Amino acid sequence: MNDFSEEERESLYKAIYSRRDVRSNFTSEPIDEQVLMRITSEPIDEQVLMRILKAGHHAPSVGFSQPWNFILIKNIETRKKIKESFEKEKSRSSKLVEEPRRSKYLSYKLEGILESAINLCVTYDPTKTGSFVIGRSSIPATGVFSVCCAVQNMWLAARTEGIGVGWVSILSNETLRETLHIPDHVVPVAYLCLGHVSKFETKPDLETSGWLPRLKLDEIIYHEKWLQGKELKPTVQ
Amino acid sequence: MNDFSEEERESLYKAIYSRRDVRSNFTSEPIDEQVLMRITSEPIDEQVLMRILKAGHHAPSVGFSQPWNFILIKNIETRKKIKESFEKEKSRSSKLVEEPRRSKYLSYKLEGILESAINLCVTYDPTKTGSFVIGRSSIPATGVFSVCCAVQNMWLAARTEGIGVGWVSILSNETLRETLHIPDHVVPVAYLCLGHVSKFETKPDLETSGWLPRLKLDEIIYHEKWLQGKELKPTVQ
Numbered sequence: 001m002n003d004f005s006e007e008e009r010e011s012l013y014k015a016i017y018s019r020r021d022v023r024s025n026f027t028s029e030p031i032d033e034q035v036l037m038r039i040t041s042e043p044i045d046e047q048v049l050m051r052i053l054k055a056g057h058h059a060p061s062v063g064f065s066q067p068w069n070f071i072l073i074k075n076i077e078t079r080k081k082i083k084e085s086f087e088k089e090k091s092r093s094s095k096l097v098e099e100p101r102r103s104k105y106l107s108y109k110l111e112g113i114l115e116s117a118i119n120l121c122v123t124y125d126p127t128k129t130g131s132f133v134i135g136r137s138s139i140p141a142t143g144v145f146s147v148c149c150a151v152q153n154m155w156l157a158a159r160t161e162g163i164g165v166g167w168v169s170i171l172s173n174e175t176l177r178e179t180l181h182i183p184d185h186v187v188p189v190a191y192l193c194l195g196h197v198s199k200f201e202t203k204p205d206l207e208t209s210g211w212l213p214r215l216k217l218d219e220i221i222y223h224e225k226w227l228q229g230k231e232l233k234p235t236v237q
Numbered sequence: 238m239n240d241f242s243e244e245e246r247e248s249l250y251k252a253i254y255s256r257r258d259v260r261s262n263f264t265s266e267p268i269d270e271q272v273l274m275r276i277t278s279e280p281i282d283e284q285v286l287m288r289i290l291k292a293g294h295h296a297p298s299v300g301f302s303q304p305w306n307f308i309l310i311k312n313i314e315t316r317k318k319i320k321e322s323f324e325k326e327k328s329r330s331s332k333l334v335e336e337p338r339r340s341k342y343l344s345y346k347l348e349g350i351l352e353s354a355i356n357l358c359v360t361y362d363p364t365k366t367g368s369f370v371i372g373r374s375s376i377p378a379t380g381v382f383s384v385c386c387a388v389q390n391m392w393l394a395a396r397t398e399g400i401g402v403g404w405v406s407i408l409s410n411e412t413l414r415e416t417l418h419i420p421d422h423v424v425p426v427a428y429l430c431l432g433h434v435s436k437f438e439t440k441p442d443l444e445t446s447g448w449l450p451r452l453k454l455d456e457i458i459y460h461e462k463w464l465q466g467k468e469l470k471p472t473v474q
Binding site for chain 2: 001002003004007008009011012013014015016017018019021027050051053054055057058059060062063064065066068069070071072073074075078089092093096097101105108110123128129132134135136137138139141142144145148149151152153155156157159160161162167169170171172173180181182183186189190196197198199200204206207211212214215217220221222223224225226227228
């Protein structure tokens, strides 16, 4: 039973393979509040944004708990605080890596907090549909996992809308909580920057720059048990 | 800049909105080892399976760490052990919910471990690309989050291939570790059942059965801060 045509299937694979983590190519004008308002108030963008958020809302969730919230952030003062947290955490984490990789790491452009059209904080609220959630008792982390599926849906949706998304994870969750007034029982899961882009790169930036190679597909597939067997060889490369 | 046609975009949304968590409609023959071998050794399926796994491998990952492994499980004895763990955990968790919801919960079909064509355990290995991973120092959980994005890619890919996927989260991770020989430093993230299906339901089973309703999109969107503002109204329902 398959109700997808080959073209439809290829469209999904196109989205999956051309999706990029965008940090460098956002096309917003130089940032000030007036410009931001202009960009984000374009009617077409609002429709697009809502389609992207709706795609997130239709992700799978453990016990149909739909535990996500989407906080949209345009305010430039808020963004500046988040950016400060990024700079602080980037500097802190750079001490964990030795030269020459430290300099390389520090030279990378790793976020588009201010240049993107809008920021989006995706959160996890474990209390949203009551204390008993089907399928969450044995492995409580499945609640947060659901939110990640929502992020990936939005990322792919954005790609087909021509909107770039960058996930900023060099951040203090404490700063996010304070700045966005997120209550203690809610977990910030992802901080995303969304905006129109001049282009999508063909490969991940960290692959292009030689930081890490793409691992081979057949090396990550095991059979029956961890590390075991390869009687079923990958035939797609 | 948008290199996706309207048709291509709609194909992704079709995959997102028609993707289901499948537990009931797997079309495998009654289970025995011989039949399983027959089903899973069909050459077309191997190609399809590899396309699905490759889609997972092209998910975003923090610092391009690609921390996932895919353990494919056909062996019926292994599956029986996993199924036993499911039964035990289901019974245990049912004590956390009061009647009449308990009986309702217990009546649900919540997994297709034995009936599906193949099982897939998706794991997180934090050591795969060394101890320093760009973007993982401030929020270490981003490593696991990457693996969840891979799961969602595979789920959508499978949907366009006509393959149903069910995520079984009523399980003991300890049993998974023991049964699949997963080492201590590796985290089992998702246990998936994949197979051809007689049909895809139009709504989530838990929505159809009245367990929970779909939340309204505009109730999960906040503006600038938690719980705040709705000056930007959703225009897509």
